Amino acid sequence: MAYIGGKREVIHSVKVGIALVLVTLLYLLDPLFERVGENAMWAIMTVVLVFEFFAGATLSKGIYRGIGTIVGGGLGCFAAILANKREEMFEAIVVGTSIFIFGTVATYMRLLPKIKRRYDYAVMIFILTFNLVLVSPVRSEIIVGLALDRLATVGMGLAICICISIFIFPMWASDELHYSTAFKFQKLASCVDGSLEEFYTIPNDTETLQSTVMQTCKSILHSKTNEESLANLARWEPWHGKFGFFHPWEKYLEVGETLGELAAMIFTFYGYFQSSKKASSVMSQATKEPTEIVMLSLVWILREFGESIKKMKRCRASVLITPKLQSMKLQLNLIYSADSTVEAQENDEKFKITCSSLLMEIVAKM
Amino acid sequence: MAYIGGKREVIHSVKVGIALVLVTLLYLLDPLFERVGENAMWAIMTVVLVFEFFAGATLSKGIYRGIGTIVGGGLGCFAAILANKREEMFEAIVVGTSIFIFGTVATYMRLLPKIKRRYDYAVMIFILTFNLVLVSPVRSEIIVGLALDRLATVGMGLAICICISIFIFPMWASDELHYSTAFKFQKLASCVDGSLEEFYTIPNDTETLQSTVMQTCKSILHSKTNEESLANLARWEPWHGKFGFFHPWEKYLEVGETLGELAAMIFTFYGYFQSSKKASSVMSQATKEPTEIVMLSLVWILREFGESIKKMKRCRASVLITPKLQSMKLQLNLIYSADSTVEAQENDEKFKITCSSLLMEIVAKM
Numbered sequence: 001m002a003y004i005g006g007k008r009e010v011i012h013s014v015k016v017g018i019a020l021v022l023v024t025l026l027y028l029l030d031p032l033f034e035r036v037g038e039n040a041m042w043a044i045m046t047v048v049l050v051f052e053f054f055a056g057a058t059l060s061k062g063i064y065r066g067i068g069t070i071v072g073g074g075l076g077c078f079a080a081i082l083a084n085k086r087e088e089m090f091e092a093i094v095v096g097t098s099i100f101i102f103g104t105v106a107t108y109m110r111l112l113p114k115i116k117r118r119y120d121y122a123v124m125i126f127i128l129t130f131n132l133v134l135v136s137p138v139r140s141e142i143i144v145g146l147a148l149d150r151l152a153t154v155g156m157g158l159a160i161c162i163c164i165s166i167f168i169f170p171m172w173a174s175d176e177l178h179y180s181t182a183f184k185f186q187k188l189a190s191c192v193d194g195s196l197e198e199f200y201t202i203p204n205d206t207e208t209l210q211s212t213v214m215q216t217c218k219s220i221l222h223s224k225t226n227e228e229s230l231a232n233l234a235r236w237e238p239w240h241g242k243f244g245f246f247h248p249w250e251k252y253l254e255v256g257e258t259l260g261e262l263a264a265m266i267f268t269f270y271g272y273f274q275s276s277k278k279a280s281s282v283m284s285q286a287t288k289e290p291t292e293i294v295m296l297s298l299v300w301i302l303r304e305f306g307e308s309i310k311k312m313k314r315c316r317a318s319v320l321i322t323p324k325l326q327s328m329k330l331q332l333n334l335i336y337s338a339d340s341t342v343e344a345q346e347n348d349e350k351f352k353i354t355c356s357s358l359l360m361e362i363v364a365k366m
Numbered sequence: 367m368a369y370i371g372g373k374r375e376v377i378h379s380v381k382v383g384i385a386l387v388l389v390t391l392l393y394l395l396d397p398l399f400e401r402v403g404e405n406a407m408w409a410i411m412t413v414v415l416v417f418e419f420f421a422g423a424t425l426s427k428g429i430y431r432g433i434g435t436i437v438g439g440g441l442g443c444f445a446a447i448l449a450n451k452r453e454e455m456f457e458a459i460v461v462g463t464s465i466f467i468f469g470t471v472a473t474y475m476r477l478l479p480k481i482k483r484r485y486d487y488a489v490m491i492f493i494l495t496f497n498l499v500l501v502s503p504v505r506s507e508i509i510v511g512l513a514l515d516r517l518a519t520v521g522m523g524l525a526i527c528i529c530i531s532i533f534i535f536p537m538w539a540s541d542e543l544h545y546s547t548a549f550k551f552q553k554l555a556s557c558v559d560g561s562l563e564e565f566y567t568i569p570n571d572t573e574t575l576q577s578t579v580m581q582t583c584k585s586i587l588h589s590k591t592n593e594e595s596l597a598n599l600a601r602w603e604p605w606h607g608k609f610g611f612f613h614p615w616e617k618y619l620e621v622g623e624t625l626g627e628l629a630a631m632i633f634t635f636y637g638y639f640q641s642s643k644k645a646s647s648v649m650s651q652a653t654k655e656p657t658e659i660v661m662l663s664l665v666w667i668l669r670e671f672g673e674s675i676k677k678m679k680r681c682r683a684s685v686l687i688t689p690k691l692q693s694m695k696l697q698l699n700l701i702y703s704a705d706s707t708v709e710a711q712e713n714d715e716k717f718k719i720t721c722s723s724l725l726m727e728i729v730a731k732m
Contacts, residue, residue: 014470
């Protein structure tokens with residue numbers, strides 16, 4: 001089951017609190033402090049910046065932070081040693097120039113869409129570490145040792161973050177993606193279901209359940225960005241529950257995309273329906289029955305899909321019901337007279353898309 | 367005019383490079399280093415973390431960083447002084463407990479949607495500063511002086527960031543929002559315009575310009591998140607060019623929302639059109655002319671809107687053309703025979719929405 005809202009947030013907050021206290025022990029306990037020294041602040045900073053809500057986010061940020069620190073620290077040490085050999089004026093020029101060049105190039109890389117989407121954080125940490133390492137030795141001269149000390153404390157912070165995030169009540173982005181996809185199907189089904197009674201009973205009221213359906217459609221259309229980031233994070237998460245290492249996360253995006261297309265169509269249908277209700281206040285009762293039949297099967301199909309995604313079972317609908325639906329569709333086309341072409345065609349479209357979503361899902365559930 | 371792609375990214379990167387070099391001078395120049403000491407690393411960190419692409423983003427992050435640092439530092443000092451009065455064991459317990467409590471509460475606050483959307487960064491900096499200040503004095507005893515020194519260096523970093531961001535080739539999120547809104551109208555118009563010739567000439571080809579229209583519609587539908595963040599940033603930007611302090615940014619979101627609804631309808635219309643072309647390979651020529659007339663006026667209206675948003679002028683269409691369109695719509699409804707009801711009704715919808723978008727825009731341009 002999906003977690004209940006609110007509870008997860010409290011658990012996450014307590015986890016961060018525990019991680020912060022653990023990392024503070026590096027300062028508070030004398031023997032540890034002797035070894036790590038002032039660098040312990042890097043561990044605190046790591047916990048605050050890296051500990052994210054989802055385990056996948058913590059893991060990916062942590063690994064990127066590690067890589068950024070190592071690469072930035074290494075290059076920084078190299079540049080600093082190079083600069084240190086000559087006299088002071090030359091040193092200042094080398095340091096300034098390399099900071100400018102690396103800062104500019106790395107910032108430009110952060111703006112490229114491909115790198116921005118995935119490696120933004122790693123490049124940022126690279127710039128930060130490179131600058132801090134390069135600048136410190138101008139004073140302290142003990143550059144490599146300093147870099148290694150900092151790396152060790154960052155590593156300690158990362159280890160605490162990742163362990164707490166994964167082993168104590170983990171929040172998986174994969175669960176979130178899985179259940180939110182199933183939930184979208186069911187929410188849309190419930191909305192459409194609830195709006196059915198209003199189709200012919202309340203002709204003039206505009207603020208009805210049908211507006212709720214349109215709102216739901218819009219929220220489905222706008223959920224893409226969120227889904228993409230969840231799928232990105234889900235790839236990072238280790239094997240757990242029913243999700244293997246090579247779970248086809250991109251299939252969720254495809255299903256989401258198809259559901260979005262369906263939502264756009266339902267949105268248009270309801271919009272059309274509302275405006276035509278306003279134009280001619282009493283609709284012909286002849287269209288009522290077939291429309292309701294089509295909407296009810298739409299609701300039923302959506303529920304089946306939601307259920308089958310949630311339980312990760314091959315959808316019953318795909319085997320038993322698709323042929324039945326196809327024949328029903330043909331029947332509907334015959335029943336519909338000229339004045340109700342719109343609904344028939346609209347629902348036609350919906351069936352087409354629904355069927356394609358069905359096929360996609362079968363692929364996803366293989 | 368909107369900036370040309372690519373050039374802006376280079377300018378931004380060079381600006382960040384300059385800011386980094388300026389902040390490095392704090393280390394490199396001896397007299398300055400004597401005063402700010404090792405704390406200069408806070409200035410570097412501030413530049414790397416705060417300098418964003420848009421001036422509004424830099425400004426808001428900078429101000430939030432400032433507030434977070436002051437509040438976190440103040441509370442940290444208070445807690446540290448409180449803890450320092452007693453013996454060591456007691457001190458460790460007070461420090462650990464307050465880190466746990468403040469860390470947990472602040473992390474929980476970061477998860478609340480309202481705070482997450484706006485103040486996420488400020489709360490994060492608060493946690494970071496609070497912990498670092500609280501933990502340092504356990505060793506150094508010179509707590510208030512340390513906190514003030516750090517605040518001063520963070521302030522220096524912020525000043526460098528904000529000055530460079532605003533005064534040297536500034537990138538305004540408000541420009542981006544303004545031109546991208548206008549550009550969306552024009553892009554949709556061009557796509558629809560380009561697809562018109564294919565309506566009856568290529569009956570069986572599925573990979574046509576019409577798919578481009580559907581792709582464009584989808585990208586418009588998915589642009590909401592980006593627009594919202596731009597509008598959020600635009601509010602931070604000072605008076606510049608033709609944008610005053612109280613420019614109605616939320617109107618852009620409303621226009622975007624309406625354009626999204628229109629895009630959903632155009633998407634459905636093209637989807638229907640493609641599937642019905644597949645079903646009956648030759649469409650009746652009777653529907654050709656009215657459909658083209660409607661689509662051409664749609665293209666024209668979209669172009670007018672795009673142009674009027676770009677130039678921030680009251681749309682000519684609103685005064686001269688709306689009544690004409692209304693009468694044309696009525697004519698079309700008469701021309702359309704039973705078998706073309708779908709297009710007529712679909713375009714009806716489009717007109718309705720287009721008109722409502724028109725009205726909204728008039729309000730926005732007051």
